[in-house]
Amino acid sequence: MRGVVMHTAGDIRVEEREDPKIIDPTDAIIRLSASCICGSDLWPYRGIEPADHKVMGHEYVGVVEEIGHAVKNVKVGDFVVGSFVISDNTCEICLSGFQSKCVHAEFVAEIGTQAEKARIPYADGTLVATPGQPDPDLIPSLLATSDVLGTGWFAAVAAQAGPGKTVAVVGDGAVGLMAILAARELGAERIIAMSRHKDRQELARFYGATDVVEERGNEGIAKIKELTGGLGAHSVVEAVGTQEAFMQAVGATRGGGHLGYVGVNYDVQIPGIELFFAGIHTLGGPAPVRRFLPELIKMVWDRRIDPGKVFDLTLPLDRAAEGYKAMDRRTATKVLLTI
Ligand SMILES: [Zn+2]
Numbered sequence: 001m002r003g004v005v006m007h008t009a010g011d012i013r014v015e016e017r018e019d020p021k022i023i024d025p026t027d028a029i030i031r032l033s034a035s036c037i038c039g040s041d042l043w044p045y046r047g048i049e050p051a052d053h054k055v056m057g058h059e060y061v062g063v064v065e066e067i068g069h070a071v072k073n074v075k076v077g078d079f080v081v082g083s084f085v086i087s088d089n090t091c092e093i094c095l096s097g098f099q100s101k102c103v104h105a106e107f108v109a110e111i112g113t114q115a116e117k118a119r120i121p122y123a124d125g126t127l128v129a130t131p132g133q134p135d136p137d138l139i140p141s142l143l144a145t146s147d148v149l150g151t152g153w154f155a156a157v158a159a160q161a162g163p164g165k166t167v168a169v170v171g172d173g174a175v176g177l178m179a180i181l182a183a184r185e186l187g188a189e190r191i192i193a194m195s196r197h198k199d200r201q202e203l204a205r206f207y208g209a210t211d212v213v214e215e216r217g218n219e220g221i222a223k224i225k226e227l228t229g230g231l232g233a234h235s236v237v238e239a240v241g242t243q244e245a246f247m248q249a250v251g252a253t254r255g256g257g258h259l260g261y262v263g264v265n266y267d268v269q270i271p272g273i274e275l276f277f278a279g280i281h282t283l284g285g286p287a288p289v290r291r292f293l294p295e296l297i298k299m300v301w302d303r304r305i306d307p308g309k310v311f312d313l314t315l316p317l318d319r320a321a322e323g324y325k326a327m328d329r330r331t332a333t334k335v336l337l338t339i
């Protein structure tokens with residue numbers, strides 16, 4: 001089968017890889033219908049994470065081609081969506097809703113779903129079948145649930161977005177945009193997008209933003225306070241992962257408010273004393289997407305939400321290198337790969 005391999009930072013190739021096989025009885029093999037490139041794939045691409053002939057991709061939708069004898073919840077021919085973290089969905093951590101920290105957790109990034117096929121361990125606990133074969137136009141939105149929507153949704157839930165709440169979203173990448181959609185669906189009263197790119201502001205408004213703040217850092221915090229009677233937002237989502245964005249998110253949260261942080265924050269240093277005096281709730285980390293998948297799939301299936309609009313460039317798998325380049329240069333927000 002063909003699949004994306006990153007030889008070294010910035011060197012993306014599509015090559016012949018070995019076909020996956022069932023190893024454990026709880027495995028499933030899926031034939032991918034579509035995959036995509038994630039903001040986090042840019043970490044190794046830019047040399048921040050090591051890359052030595054690394055298989056790539058962790059977002060996926062596809063059709064089950066083969067199952068191990070212990071798999072019960074999905075069958076051959078099912079169209080399935082899975083989270084970017086493998087989970088058994090039966091351990092205590094999974095049952096408490098944190099499948100991304102499952103005792104059997106494994107990052108799908110190690111499996112590499114920018115490929116024609118993938119072996120999914122713990123298929124019963126990881127994959128969710130759609131009600132039937134989807135119309136082709138639903139595939140981008142179903143693919144979005146696998147990570148960006150699931151992650152944005154978790155961030156909004158972690159920030160306790162809901163009726164009567166003002167939600168501020170730091171970051172206008174795919175996850176930030178999906179957090180706006182989530183805040184709207186969760187019933188937030190006011191949603192402030194922090195963005196300085198015109199095209200993304202437009203998409204933010206499409207997904208439910210009521211206000212846009214272009215300022216960053218302390219000026220951004222001051223602007224949020226100005227819009228909230230001096231208090232700060234009830235709920236803040238951090239979806240960037242830089243020092244400035246993280247501290248902006250802490251500063252924009254009102255005392256007793258909630259911060260949901262999902263930006264992968266390698267280099268962020270959080271001064272304890274600033275967090276201490278902020279007096280806020282914080283929850284973040286790799287999103288337990290599996291918790292939300294059934295609900296998100298249903299909303300997509302019923303055409304109530306349109307997260308697939310976040311893909312602004314579609315390329316065949318063979319042209320993956322162009323997709324990486326476009327995301328690295330920010331000429332694309334999120335790239336869908338057709339297989
Ligand atoms: Zn991702």
Ligand SMILES: [Zn+2]
Nearest residue numbers: 089091094102
């Ligand atoms: Zn588990």
